[in-house]
Amino acid sequence: MLTLKHPELAPLVYGYPGGLLPIRHPESGKLLLVIKARKEYILAARLNSGFSFYLAPLMSTSGLTVALTAFFDDYEEPLVIQTGIFNDPDGKDILELLGYGELDIHFLDEHNREWMSYRATLRDGGSVIAERTPIGLLTYHNETVTGIYAALTQWFGHRTTADDDKAIKVVFKDELFPSDIFITDIRPEVHDYLGSGGHSRSTLEREDAGYFQERDIVLNLKSAFRGPQIALNPVRRDTGKELVDVMAGNSTHLVLIQAKDSPNTGSSLARTLDRKRRTSQNQIEKAVNQAKGAAKYVRGHDILELTVDDNDLDVEASGKSIVSLIIVQEMFLDEGSQFVARYREMQGLVDFFVMLDYSAFSQFCYEFPNDQDLLAALTTYSSDIVKNGIWIEPQAYVINHRKKRMGR
Incomplete structure (x- = not known):
């Protein structure tokens, strides 16, 4: 388990309120991803052996920017985690890890119980990363956050089949520790x-x-x-x-x-x-x-x-x-x-x-x-x-x- 093997990461992980948290591995220097979410999200990901990242292209005053939705459930009533991507270390780390072919992902609930960890493959169906589209990240501000989330909700609710095809598919490959605990x-x-x-x-x-x-x-x-x-x-x-x-x-x-x-x-x-x-x-x-x-x-x-x-x-x-x-x-x-x-x-x-x-x-x-x-x-x-x-x-x-x- 992540925090047992690397207790120095526990304060960072335990203090995070929820969502997607990129972390540099203390030994390899490669990014890993902590997903802190409710039990329903974690079980849905396990049952589906993965999930999808939707990197939504959004227009701003500075040109094209992006926001991220992690999609865990059925099309009709999805379980989603919305993440704004800003011009800060976390935003840049998220864009970096989305470009990986392989990624270690650790799932914890809101009470820091680590339920499962997987090494997963990432298959980009044609996102702005795969297409090398220039992106202008916005500076973090509360008003900007509110606007980004509103735009992301609208975009995701009106996405097309083409948008689904361009999603980054996360496919679980190897368990890093047994998940039936x-x-x-x-x-x-x-x-x-x-x-x-x-x-x-x-x-x-x-x-x-x-x-x-x-x-x-x-x-x-x-x-x-x-x-x-x-x-x-x-x-x-x-x-x-x-x-x-x-x-x-x-x-x-x-x-x-x-x-x-x-x-x-x-x-x-x-x-x-x-x-x-x-x-x-x-x-x-x-x-x-x-x-x-x-x-x-x-x-x-x-x-x-x-x-x-x-x-x-x-x-x-x-x-x-x-x-x-x-x-x-x-x-x-x-x-x-x-x-x-x-x-x-x-x-x-x-x-x-x-x-x-x-x-x-x-x-x-x-x-x-x-x-x-x-x-x-x-x-x-x-x-x-x-x-x-x-x-x-x-x-x-x-x-x-x-x-x-x-x-x-």
């Missing part, structure tokens, strides 16, 4: 939250989605909250039924989380777009109903009498702002009006309601790594949706919030 984690600092049991397990292919997603949510929360502020699967002492999947709190807020995920298997990834939509809608429906029940219980009690792993836990709720957070596997951008209706539906039951897909939730936790900042960002996001009656794409919200914080 099972990870057991017993680190005390990772499992200091209530209900952890002191250990956890993880696999890439997941039939029992809930167990893994709940613990991944806790790992994200631990960037903002201390372990003892988080409880996994708290149970009401009066009924013996689970209150929420995950609960987190501090002196001012109590966060109630309902989580819904789907199995990560070949058959689940192969579902039609219509089936994926219906699955997402059903997950939201069930989660909202559960969130209502949890909210009513919390509103009716100054002290929540709970148990976690058969240990009594009394949580003070009186005077705290109640945040209801729903996390589902995926949300579809064109269903925004339905999402806003859910926000309206939860008004009055809690102080703030937030609904995110898992990827957006991870991004919020990464961008706001302390409890007060994270809670402020989530509540402002929720307030803006309710006030304007328009659903806000959460990842775009995080980017805009970052620009405001930087004074741009």
Whole structure:
């Protein structure tokens, strides 16, 4: 595994939020590629024995520039990683490695678990690199990034068969270490939250989605909250039924989380777009109903009498702002009006309601790594949706919030 063989690379890899990261091999000097992505992307690449790079030609004020999309899934509902290529070391490294005939690729998820590594061949079907087209890379700036991503999304959505033919096909050739692995984690600092049991397990292919997603949510929360502020699967002492999947709190807020995920298997990834939509809608429906029940219980009690792993836990709720957070596997951008209706539906039951897909939730936790900042960002996001009656794409919200914080 990359970071075991070369621990000096761990700070760089572990500190990277996600996407495509080119790295110089410390011994050969040749570039390798780290792809940090969600489990669905990694499994799709493994099942398809590769993926494709689309090097999109885009016009700018300085002439032809490029941006990159890595394509991992079916044509109808693709899983993509978008990457702007700028006039900086990373941008130049990406262009260099795309010209290789052979490339070592290492896949990690958002929690730095390395699931697979391959030596792959790159077959260029006629990209601007193969055609030696002059390229003018742009200087990195937040406004430029926003424009590049918008143009790349439009280009990819309207690409032609000719564009598909010109993609750079990545074909896995040799495993650098076995990919069918099972990870057991017993680190005390990772499992200091209530209900952890002191250990956890993880696999890439997941039939029992809930167990893994709940613990991944806790790992994200631990960037903002201390372990003892988080409880996994708290149970009401009066009924013996689970209150929420995950609960987190501090002196001012109590966060109630309902989580819904789907199995990560070949058959689940192969579902039609219509089936994926219906699955997402059903997950939201069930989660909202559960969130209502949890909210009513919390509103009716100054002290929540709970148990976690058969240990009594009394949580003070009186005077705290109640945040209801729903996390589902995926949300579809064109269903925004339905999402806003859910926000309206939860008004009055809690102080703030937030609904995110898992990827957006991870991004919020990464961008706001302390409890007060994270809670402020989530509540402002929720307030803006309710006030304007328009659903806000959460990842775009995080980017805009970052620009405001930087004074741009």
